[in-house]
Structure formats: C-alpha cells, structure tokens
Amino acid sequence: MRDLYIKNGQGFILVYSLVNQQSFQDIKPMRDQIIRVKRYERVPMILVGNKVDLEGEREVSFGEGKALAEEWSCPFMETSAKNKASVDELFAEIVRQMNYAAQPNGDEPCCASCAIL
Template sequence: MSEPTSHVLPLHRIIMLGGEGVGKSALTLQFMYNEYNDEYEPTKADIYRKTLQLDGEQVQIDILDTAGQKVNVVIRDSYYRRADGFLCVFSIADEGSFQAIQAARDLVLQLRKDESVPFLLVGNKSDLQEERQVPLGECQARARKWGVSYVETSAKLHQNVHLVFYDLMRQISSRKASESMATNGGRKCKKKGCHACAIL
C-alpha cells in the first residue's frame, strides 16, 4: 500500500520595499512573532517563512526583508522577478522616505513589466502624527496614481500590521487563481480541439 502524497502548501513570496529606517523590519517582526523592538538594527537581508490560515486555506508566506541594505544587483533582480507581491513602506514622519518610494516602484515595473503585480503602499509610524511630514491626501494621491491600495500602520502599536500582509496575500491568491483558470481553460480547449475564430 503506497503512502499518501504529502500536500504542498501554496507559497506566497513577498518583498518589503522602502528605505532604511522606515520600519520594514519592525513590521515584519510584528507580523511574524508579535514582537516590537525599537533598538533592533538589521545588518543584512533576511527571509522569514510562516505557515498561516488565509480565508480558511493553509498557506505559507515568505517575506524578504531587505533591511535597507544594498543587495547584489543580480540577486536582487532575481528575487524581484520571482516575488508574488510587494509591500512598499515609507515613514509618514519622513518626507524623504516618501519621495524615495517612486524609485522602488519604478524598479519593480522595470523588472516585472506588469503594472498589475500585487502591490500595497504602506505609510508606517502612524503613531507619530505630531511629527507627520507627509499629508494623508498626498499619500492617497500617490496610491491612486499607481492604482494600488494605501494603508497606514504602526509597528510599535501593532496597528494594521496583519491587515497589510493579509490584504497583499489576498491580492496574490486572487491573481494566482485567475492565472490558473486561464491556463487550465487553455489546456481544456486544446484537448477538445478548440480553434480560435479570426475576424477578417
């Protein structure tokens, strides 16, 4: 009697984009371990994996936290091309970090050549409203321009941390389902001997 085939869980690969000090690592650690450490100083890029329930389905998530460090270009480009989605993070208390996100978005589009790739814009450090440098309207306008969702988070207060990761995973899951349906539909059509109609 043969042993049952082990079930391979769906894997969603996410990359954290954004400059140094915007809180990418803090968001990642809050999501992974429900921990916040304002003295945490990442020294290199790290990949975290977690198994969780997404709308009743067990999935795995891989998070690449670039930690604001410069990564080897070849390795970076490989990660970007294989990623399923991107969380682009800036600090609402740092105008410079907001201006820098355009370059991150441009690089994703350059490597993926796909404006519909799952992507979420995140304004972190919402607990620093008194130090806010980027108006909410400006953040929302940028998200509308890119055609993506915008959410404000606080890794320190654990506000909307799980929300942004789950929202992005739902985008990824929906996209994969659509692509799978399109692929399977094409295969079924080939098996049945379907022929495309040409309009002359």
C-alpha cells in the same frame, strides 16, 4: 541582487515613513524598478505609510499617500509597527491580492515564492 528578489516575488509592500518626506520620494523609484523587472503593471502591491503613532511629527499627509496609491492603482494603508496598528490587515490584504493574481488564466505561469522588501 534586488532584481532577482523582485523577479521571484509575487507581491510587494512598499513602505515609507510618515515622518520622513524623503522616504516617500525614495519609494517611487522602487515601484518603477518592480514594474521594470516584472514587465507588468498589475503586480500585487500595497503602498504603506508607517509610524502613524508619531502623528505630531508627520511630514507626509494621508492625502499624499492616498493620491500616489490611486495613481498606481494599488491599495493604501497607514500603519504603526510600534503598536501593531493595521499590521495584520496589511499582510492579509497582500495575501489576498497575491491569491487573486495567482488565479490561472492560461497565459501566465504562476510564481513559486514571495519576497517582502
């Protein structure tokens, strides 16, 4: 079922918890699955560390997230859903990426939907 959502999605926000190292590790196979299903490396995607409001409980450093995003060639942000820190900017950025990727180049058909997992 997840493959179908990925196949039809135009952009992806990969979110892990800054206070849970395991969630950071678990996000890597998700990105691999997206690339496998889409059969394309340059899928609009943002890596997001959430719960920045819990700085004292942090298990994943800013540097770790930034390094992974650089490895994947995607933007990186830290947010807080609790106090809405950088949430609007996050969605604006993924929409910007999706709009840029949807520019017709004659080779690829444009998708008709967006899935946020």
